[in-house]
Amino acid sequence: MNKVKIIIAGPRGRMGSEAVKMVTNTEHFELKAVIDYKYEGHMLSDLEGFQAINNVPIFSNIETCLQNVECDVLIDLTTPEVGMHHAKTALLHNVRPVVGTTGFTKADLEELEGICKDKNLGCIIAPNFALGAVLMMKFSQMAAKYFNDVEIIELHHDKKLDAPSGTAVKTAEMISAVRESKQQGHPDEKETLSGARGAELDGMHIHSVRLPGLVAHQQVLFGSDGQTLSIRHDSYNRASFMSGVKIAVDTVMKQDLFVYGLENIIE
Ligand SMILES: NC(=O)C1=CN([C@@H]2O[C@H](COP(=O)(O)OP(=O)(O)OC[C@H]3O[C@@H](n4cnc5c(N)ncnc54)[C@H](OP(=O)(O)O)[C@@H]3O)[C@@H](O)[C@H]2O)C=CC1
Numbered sequence: 001m002n003k004v005k006i007i008i009a010g011p012r013g014r015m016g017s018e019a020v021k022m023v024t025n026t027e028h029f030e031l032k033a034v035i036d037y038k039y040e041g042h043m044l045s046d047l048e049g050f051q052a053i054n055n056v057p058i059f060s061n062i063e064t065c066l067q068n069v070e071c072d073v074l075i076d077l078t079t080p081e082v083g084m085h086h087a088k089t090a091l092l093h094n095v096r097p098v099v100g101t102t103g104f105t106k107a108d109l110e111e112l113e114g115i116c117k118d119k120n121l122g123c124i125i126a127p128n129f130a131l132g133a134v135l136m137m138k139f140s141q142m143a144a145k146y147f148n149d150v151e152i153i154e155l156h157h158d159k160k161l162d163a164p165s166g167t168a169v170k171t172a173e174m175i176s177a178v179r180e181s182k183q184q185g186h187p188d189e190k191e192t193l194s195g196a197r198g199a200e201l202d203g204m205h206i207h208s209v210r211l212p213g214l215v216a217h218q219q220v221l222f223g224s225d226g227q228t229l230s231i232r233h234d235s236y237n238r239a240s241f242m243s244g245v246k247i248a249v250d251t252v253m254k255q256d257l258f259v260y261g262l263e264n265i266i267e
C-alpha cells in the first residue's frame with residue numbers, strides 16, 4: 001500500500017505538535033517535511049520534543065518545500081493569513097490541503113473553492129476536527145428546525161487569537177441554512193455596555209469566553225415557551241481532534257472536491 005506523503009505547517013504549535021505525533025504513529029502516513037518559519041535548514045529532530053523523529057527537514061517557505069519534497073497532502077495548523085497562503089500554494093503545486101486553521105473569510109473560502117475546481121483537486125477546510133463537535137453542530141442544525149431562538153456560547157483557552165471561534169461561526173451558518181431568519185431578543189433592546197449581546201450572525205448571538213484552563217468548548221442554547229434545549233461539546237485535549245484529521249487526510253486523497261466542514265464527509 002502506498003503511504004500518504006504529508007507535510008505539516010505549524011509543527012511546534014498546540015495542534016501542529018499533536019498532528020506530528022498522529023502522522024508519525026499512523027502506519028499508512030509518512031511525514032515528509034514540516035513548515036516552520038523560525039527553523040529553516042534544521043531537521044525536526046533538532047527541536048525539543050521531536051528528537052525521536054528522524055529524516056524530516058524543516059522549511060521556512062512552503063514554495064521551496066514543495067519544489068524539493070514530493071508530497072500528497074498539506075496539513076495546516078497555523079494562523080489565517082499564513083494558512084491561506086499555504087493552502088493556495090499547495091493547490092498550485094497539486095498538493096491537497098487539509099486545513100484546521102480558523103479565521104478564514106468567505107472570500108478566502110470562495111477563492112480556494114475556485115482553485116480546487118480549476119485544478120480538479122481535493123481540499124478540506126474543517127473549523128473543528130473533533131467528531132463530537134461535528135455531531136454537536138449537526139444536532140444543533142436539527143434542533144433549529146423546531147427552535148427558532150438560539151444563542152451560541154463558545155469557551156476557549158486564553159491563547160486563542162480569533163473570536164468568535166471557527167466552530168461557532170460554522171454552527172451559526174449551519175443553523176442559518178435551515179431556520180427562518182429571525183432577529184433575536186427584544187426589537188428595542190439596547191446595549192448599555194458595548195458588546196453585552198455578543199457578536200451577531202444572521203440574528204443569532206455568539207458569546208466568546210477566554211480563560212486559562214479551558215481547551216475548546218461550545219454550548220448551543222435553544223429556547224422556546226417554558227423550555228430550553230442545551231447541546232454542549234467539550235474537548236479536553238488536542239488528541240480529541242486527531243481522528244478527524246486522519247479521516248480528512250484519507251478523504252482528501254479520494255475526493256477531488258472542495259469541502260468546508262467535516263460534517264460533509266462523515267456519515
Ligand atoms: N480545526 C480544528 O479542529 C482546530 C483548529 N484549531 C486552529 O488551529 C490553529 C492553530 O491553533 P493552535 O495550535 O492552538 O495555535 P498555536 O499558536 O499553538 O500554533 C500555531 C503555530 O503556527 C506557527 N506559525 C506561525 N506562522 C507560521 C508560518 N509562517 N509558518 C509556519 N508556522 C507558523 C506558530 O509559531 P510561533 O508560535 O513561533 O509564531 C505556532 O507554532 C488556529 O487557527 C486554531 O483556531 C485549533 C484547534 C482545533
Ligand SMILES: O=C(O)C1=N[C@H](C(=O)O)C[C@H](O)C1
Pocket residue numbers: 102127128129156157160161164165166167168215216217
Ligand atoms: O483555537 C482553538 O483551540 C480551537 N479552534 C477551533 C475553532 O476556532 O473553532 C476549533 C476548536 O474550537 C479549538
